[in-house]
Amino acid sequence: MKDTLIGKSVPRIDGPAKVTGEAKYTVDIQIPGMLCAKILRSPLPHAKILSIDTSKALKIPGVKAVITGRDAWDVRHGFVETPRYPADQYVLANDRVRYVGEEVAAVAAVDEATAMRAINAIDVTYEELPAVFEPFEAMQPEAPEIHPVEIPDLIGDFKNIGGQCSRSFGDLDAAFAKAYLVRKDRFDAQLRTHCYLEPQATVAHYDQGGTLHVWTSSMGGFRKRWHLSRTLKMPANRIQVHKAWVGGAFGGKIDLFSHEFCTSLLSIKTGSPVRYVAEREEIFSYYRHSQPLIIDLETAVDKDGLILGQKVRCYDNGGAYRGSSVVMVFLSWGFVVLPYRIPALDYIGYAVYTNNPVRSPQRGHGAPKIRYAVESQLDMIAEELGLDPITIRLRNARKPGEVLPNGDSIKNAGLLECIQQAADKTDFVNKYAKNRSLQMASGNIKRGIGMGVSAYFTGSLIYPNNSAAIIKFNDDGTAHLLTGATDIGQGAETVLAQIAAHELGLQMEDIQVIAADTGTTPVDIGSWISGLTMVTGNAVKKAAEDARRQLIAAGSKLLQAAPEELVLQNKRIFIKGTDTSVPFDKAIALHIEEQQGDPIVGKGSRRGHEKAEIGPSLKNARGAWSDSYAFDAQVAEVEVDIRTGQMKVINALTAHDCGFAINPILVEGQIDGQVSMAVGQAMAEEVIMNKGVTLNPSLLDYKLPTAHEMVESGHLEITTESYEPDQAFITKEVGEGLVSGILVAICNAVANATGEWPKELPIKITIAEEDWR
Amino acid sequence: MGISDMKEAKTKEKSRRIITLSVNKEEREVPVHDNETLLEVLRTKLHLTGTKEGCGTGECGSCTVLLDGQPVLACLMLAIEAQGKKITTIEGIAINGQLSPVQQAFIDHGAVQCGFCTPGMVLSATALLANNTSPTRPEIQKALEGNLCRCTGYNKIVEAIESVRNKA
Numbered sequence: 001m002k003d004t005l006i007g008k009s010v011p012r013i014d015g016p017a018k019v020t021g022e023a024k025y026t027v028d029i030q031i032p033g034m035l036c037a038k039i040l041r042s043p044l045p046h047a048k049i050l051s052i053d054t055s056k057a058l059k060i061p062g063v064k065a066v067i068t069g070r071d072a073w074d075v076r077h078g079f080v081e082t083p084r085y086p087a088d089q090y091v092l093a094n095d096r097v098r099y100v101g102e103e104v105a106a107v108a109a110v111d112e113a114t115a116m117r118a119i120n121a122i123d124v125t126y127e128e129l130p131a132v133f134e135p136f137e138a139m140q141p142e143a144p145e146i147h148p149v150e151i152p153d154l155i156g157d158f159k160n161i162g163g164q165c166s167r168s169f170g171d172l173d174a175a176f177a178k179a180y181l182v183r184k185d186r187f188d189a190q191l192r193t194h195c196y197l198e199p200q201a202t203v204a205h206y207d208q209g210g211t212l213h214v215w216t217s218s219m220g221g222f223r224k225r226w227h228l229s230r231t232l233k234m235p236a237n238r239i240q241v242h243k244a245w246v247g248g249a250f251g252g253k254i255d256l257f258s259h260e261f262c263t264s265l266l267s268i269k270t271g272s273p274v275r276y277v278a279e280r281e282e283i284f285s286y287y288r289h290s291q292p293l294i295i296d297l298e299t300a301v302d303k304d305g306l307i308l309g310q311k312v313r314c315y316d317n318g319g320a321y322r323g324s325s326v327v328m329v330f331l332s333w334g335f336v337v338l339p340y341r342i343p344a345l346d347y348i349g350y351a352v353y354t355n356n357p358v359r360s361p362q363r364g365h366g367a368p369k370i371r372y373a374v375e376s377q378l379d380m381i382a383e384e385l386g387l388d389p390i391t392i393r394l395r396n397a398r399k400p401g402e403v404l405p406n407g408d409s410i411k412n413a414g415l416l417e418c419i420q421q422a423a424d425k426t427d428f429v430n431k432y433a434k435n436r437s438l439q440m441a442s443g444n445i446k447r448g449i450g451m452g453v454s455a456y457f458t459g460s461l462i463y464p465n466n467s468a469a470i471i472k473f474n475d476d477g478t479a480h481l482l483t484g485a486t487d488i489g490q491g492a493e494t495v496l497a498q499i500a501a502h503e504l505g506l507q508m509e510d511i512q513v514i515a516a517d518t519g520t521t522p523v524d525i526g527s528w529i530s531g532l533t534m535v536t537g538n539a540v541k542k543a544a545e546d547a548r549r550q551l552i553a554a555g556s557k558l559l560q561a562a563p564e565e566l567v568l569q570n571k572r573i574f575i576k577g578t579d580t581s582v583p584f585d586k587a588i589a590l591h592i593e594e595q596q597g598d599p600i601v602g603k604g605s606r607r608g609h610e611k612a613e614i615g616p617s618l619k620n621a622r623g624a625w626s627d628s629y630a631f632d633a634q635v636a637e638v639e640v641d642i643r644t645g646q647m648k649v650i651n652a653l654t655a656h657d658c659g660f661a662i663n664p665i666l667v668e669g670q671i672d673g674q675v676s677m678a679v680g681q682a683m684a685e686e687v688i689m690n691k692g693v694t695l696n697p698s699l700l701d702y703k704l705p706t707a708h709e710m711v712e713s714g715h716l717e718i719t720t721e722s723y724e725p726d727q728a729f730i731t732k733e734v735g736e737g738l739v740s741g742i743l744v745a746i747c748n749a750v751a752n753a754t755g756e757w758p759k760e761l762p763i764k765i766t767i768a769e770e771d772w773r
Numbered sequence: 774m775g776i777s778d779m780k781e782a783k784t785k786e787k788s789r790r791i792i793t794l795s796v797n798k799e800e801r802e803v804p805v806h807d808n809e810t811l812l813e814v815l816r817t818k819l820h821l822t823g824t825k826e827g828c829g830t831g832e833c834g835s836c837t838v839l840l841d842g843q844p845v846l847a848c849l850m851l852a853i854e855a856q857g858k859k860i861t862t863i864e865g866i867a868i869n870g871q872l873s874p875v876q877q878a879f880i881d882h883g884a885v886q887c888g889f890c891t892p893g894m895v896l897s898a899t900a901l902l903a904n905n906t907s908p909t910r911p912e913i914q915k916a917l918e919g920n921l922c923r924c925t926g927y928n929k930i931v932e933a934i935e936s937v938r939n940k941a
């Protein structure tokens with residue numbers, strides 16, 4: 001009956017602001033009297049700080065404040081702060097620095113030039129310490145100690161272990177003993193980074209009433225407020241993180257960054273607004289990238305390619321502080337067990353301290369690297385057994401209703417359909433066989449096709465754990481949606497407005513979204529653990545249902561009809577199947593009159609995981625992780641010139657089970673972006689470092705994909721869930737899980753073209769010796 | 774020498790003057806230093822913050838503006854060099870408050886995500902279509918090669934531009 005907004009590609013509501021330049025990002029915030037902040041960083045990878053002399057800097061005219069570790073109350077923070085993994089990083093270095101670029105002091109001055117002069121005038125005396133950059137070296141007993149290992153019950157006696165996740169189940173010895181084939185391979189995935197186009201930036205303004213106002217380019221204001229409140233020792237109600245549009249994040253803007261603390265403290269000290277914007281070179285050299293991972297993978301299969309058991313060791317080059325490395329080694333476990341049935345497993349992941357910059361999540365957090373290993377090896381196994389890549393995947397793929405080793409159900413998983421339909425649509429098996437037969441044929445240009453399978457979770461329990469939403473009606477029947485959600489480009493505000501409008505019989509333009517302001521909007525889980533559409537979306541749905549119930553109660557009086565007989569449409573309340581109706585404004589007026597002035601305010605909320613008490617254990621991967629999982633199978637076709645080593649991705653297909661799409665065009669946008677990111681990561685992108693120093697700190701030298709690397713990207717949606725009235729809906733993640741399958745599809749396609757599996761990323765093609773001449 | 778050091782060295786030499794810039798069809802008098810980039814002047818003196826700074830070193834294209842209709846990188850150009858030329862920023866693209874066909878196509882085709890590259894993309898596309906009303910896909914890719922986008926994979930941006938061939 002009604003023209004539903006759910007499932008419709010409605011244009012994004014922030015479109016006009018963004019295409020006209022009106023949208024204000026943190027870098028665009030200008031406040032009169034605003035000071036410029038700069039940060040002094042360590043030039044050494046590992047050193048004791050013997051002294052810091054700021055006196056010369058403070059004498060420079062125009063310098064308003066200088067802060068060092070002494071101003072920072074000895075307080076530490078961490079991406080994870082638990083009894084097992086207590087916070088290990090100072091907001092400003094205390095007596096020691098552990099990577100090149102670690103923040104040592106910060107200044108606020110009237111302009112950038114003066115701030116730079118002040119930075120250069122600060123004298124720091126260091127005593128250099130030996131440093132170590134690679135995980136295997138850092139684990140040795142004779143390695144320099146970056147942090148003492150203080151974690152109880154670690155497996156193995158290694159140095160510099162920041163965290164460890166271990167989990168075994170099943171009889172692995174028996175599995176390996178009865179195996180028809182065992183393969184053991186090492187895979188090495190490089191250091192790569194987000195390349196959000198908007199630089200890291202923060203504006204802070206401490207007002208006369210003692211409230212700190214913060215604009216910061218981030219993935220969730222409530223998470224930032226939590227960190228700021230702890231490090232600045234200020235109550236949450238005195239910190240207001242305001243909304244600014246965010247110019248991309250991809251996992252790189254969720255941790256607390258030193259510059260956010262420093263900008264805030266400098267504003268508190270000076271009483272003036274302060275602005276900090278990181279240079280692109282600083283971001284490449286000193287900010288948080290994803291984590292390079294070395295994976296040792298042993299897999300036992302029977303003669304039909306059925307996985308009997310796996311032994312996995314992951315070594316995460318975790319950087320100088322824990323950052324998210326301890327989560328990464330947990331997630332790598334998760335992305336081993338999620339898509340395929342593994343009857344026996346022995347998994348250990350090590351987060352190793354090294355004298356490198358701190359690591360953060362990056363889109364897929366763990367999945368792209370471990371899936372790269374597992375999916376590459378599965379194709380090698382298939383080849384040894386004379387199977388095709390589709391058959392072996394279908395044999396091992398999890399079926400709907402299966403239960404993961406931690407007890408979570410994968411419910412209506414559409415993985416089998418994803419694999420089958422992606423294969424059918426691309427004529428995979430035939431093309432694969434043909435390309436293989438041509439590997440040794442003459443000609444320099446080889447073609448390859450490859451598949452990658454992956455899966456992802458949809459929200460979990462990690463602070464702030466939950467989302468709430470408020471819908472308030474206006475006198476004229478239009479409404480405001482208040483949500484803490486941060487739109488980082490994925491279209492959060494649009495999707496949430498769609499849900500609210502759909503539930504309330506309104507048009508998109510009848511809903512005004514007020515978002516991402518910790519002072520005025522309710523708490524939100526944030527745009528960083530892939531749960532926003534499901535967690536915040538259901539909170540919005542409940543808020544709308546609450547408002548609708550009140551509206552209908554008033555309407556039922558006006559129309560003299562039972563509430564069950566009423567429906568909302570076009571800002572009117574109708575008696576089902578008739579033309580009899582009253583406008584919203586009349587019902588709202590009646591509600592105000594009868595309910596002591598209550599203008600109809602709907603409230604709704606949802607937890608990151610509906611039933612679990614706590615999130616999963618980072619130590620042993622036990623406990624609930626998520627209550628919805630997404631699955632995908634992706635195919636890439638490539639062309640490789642074996643004479644020059646040049647590679648090109650010709651096309652990509654993503655078959656994915658996202659439950660159902662609330663806004664298909666936004667889903668497609670997420671897929672295309674991940675395909676592009678994967679193309680870069682597979683073929684070119686790498687942050688190249690030598691002894692803690694970044695050698696290619698620019699977008700060009702990092703080789704970010706340009707419009708020339710655009711890949712034709714096809715989408716195949718497998719629908720497994722639906723949106724029903726008066727029920728919580730189940731959507732599945734689409735914002736980050738889809739970078740993994742396509743990444744390894746490209747690797748497998750290159751192997752299909754050349755006969756050689758890339759054991760390192762980015763892929764380098766071995767060029768035959770004689771071809772050099 | 775880092776970028777910040779270079780910036781400092783640049784600003785040390787203080788020579789200030791008032792220049793006239795023609796921005797979005799308006800003559801604007803603005804005090805500048807000789808070494809100030811057009812990007813700094815647009816963003817901080819004229820408060821036209823639609824022009825973005827993604828790198829400041831000529832690599833990302835987010836600072837693209839039109840100079841006599843041709844796309845240039847405002848971060849690599851001094852404000853004083855722009856005197857006597859017609860500058861068009863993203864704020865000057867809508868026609869009498871109506872989105873231009875390119876702007877509308879970006880919205881309709883899902884070509885906008887975070888939006889940080891969008892102003893530069895819209896300007897590059899506008900310049901392309903002004904010179905070539907029906908560009909081929911490779912011509913579009915060529916015209917956008919200096920504009921980086923990390924969100925969209927470029928697909929929907931190219932589709933949006935293709936949809937306004939012969940219309941813009």
Ligand code: FES
Pocket residue numbers: 825826827828829830831832833834835836837846847848849
């Ligand atoms: S800011 Fe000018 S090219 Fe990046």
Ligand code: FES
Pocket residue numbers: 197247248489884885886887888889890891921922923924925
């Ligand atoms: S839309 Fe985010 S960089 Fe292009």
